[in-house]
Amino acid sequence: MSSGLVELQARLRDRAEHHLRMDAMRRLRGDAPATVEPYDDHRGLFWRYLFVPLYRRIPWEIKQRAIKAGRMTASGWTPPSREPSRPWQPPDALKRP
């Protein structure tokens, strides 16, 4: 990939993450004590009112595929298997119905 494209990717990722984070903070803080509204300079209206709502409607599996297709994930790395062995199982009485 050219360095210009990498820079563009980095800038887009930075903007997208910022606005997604601000949106999540606004939603999650609810009435959590000691929190306030984040400072809002009313910039990034496209991101806030178009990108964020659209992104939130897309299921995670599709987002993951898009992130991979956009070559946003690391290359040259082995993804963790997270399958060490069969985990210890709780007694039958405690198992899910």
Added chain:
Amino acid sequence: MSQRLIVIGGGGAGTAAATIAKRFDPDLKVTVFTEFPDIAYSPCGMPFVHGKEIPKFEDLFLSTVERYREDGLDMRMETAVTDIDLDRGTVTARNTHEGFDKLVIATGFTWQKPDVPGANLDGLHYVKDIRAAAEFDKRLDSYKRVVVHGATPLGVEMAGGLGRRGLQVDFVDEGPWALSEVLDPDVAEPVHKALSDRGVTIRMGTKVQGFVDDGNGRVKAVQTSDGELECDAVVVCLNKLPNTDLATAAGIKLGTSGGVAVDEHMRTNKDGVWAAGDIIEVPHGLTMLPIHGLTGAHAYAQGRTAAFDIVGRGARYDPVWIPWGMHAGDYTVGGFSIGESLASSIGVPYVLAKGVGVNKARYYPGAQRIHVKLLAEPGTLKLIGGQLHSAGTGVKERCDFLAFAAKRGATLEDIAYMENIYSPPIGALFEPMAIAAQNGLNELYKLERAAAV
């Protein structure tokens, strides 16, 4: 003929790469270039010297330049590398070209500077170089008011430290609570209270708009969206930015977070060139999205991985699950991987398991509550993140354990029925992590039973 390894950077990653490569291949000629006069100290300890919890800066040194030289390293102190020529296999320092066979770039980070008027005034301090910190510390004795700009982990430590020292501290950030980029809102209250208890005035949701000149080129106040704050100095604690100028000029490829892209052996896109530490990005174990700006422990481990690869021992660095923890005033917060805020912003689905236990037997003097929140993948119930907080001990070890457990694919069921130590001074009968996981499972079972009816 023996080969020559040049390491650029004398921080955790650079010194690890140099010393370990030399130890495993004594024939290797290893040269370390650093632009600073000091090496092998812990910058992470500096806020606690300012706060008088650690008596003096000298205590932060772990080794000396002489010891590295005794170990056979060629140490080039106060020598900045100004150019890398990969075609010729040379670096330029002090107008002299030095050849290498293998190169490690570990140039670390620079602090993000405020993009507002007055950002170049005297009196704005960045926590990095130990000598600058010692000079700043001397001046602190004559200061009354300090503004800490940026509620990052460093900002929280500096605000807490300066408050403990008796200074009037205004703690300013645009975010809705301190540490909002990593910490969930349910932990804001104890963090803010702990800082307030040290005399820190919390000013979240507040933008720094400029620094006011006293007429002599020195800051006398900070202009914010909430009015002007008089001050004797400003401590800027914004984000860490990978220091990639030298690497990019040499044609080293960057990744999507702005750090140097490396593979799991710390190899860059150029043969014979490795990079490690705050300059690089590494993938998060859950999403495989590259991230940068991790801890000194990560930097050291990355330098070690590069060294092993250089000497042909073939180590691999895993995607990270980021156990983290810190003091906010006298309160401890920590976590691993992601919290609710981050999961929600990325859009990762999760189920929650929350609980409160104690860090010692409840009857043992000094026992404190530990709050545990775990995030798990719906369906498999594999751990994907969590946050813990307490006024007492025991957060750090649990975060380390949980990060490892998540990396190995542990589930809420594993944690709910884990074994634990019961010894009154150090552990209660019921492990707080297990309590949280059991609570989470009970909630899930209730939901599933209700759905089955």
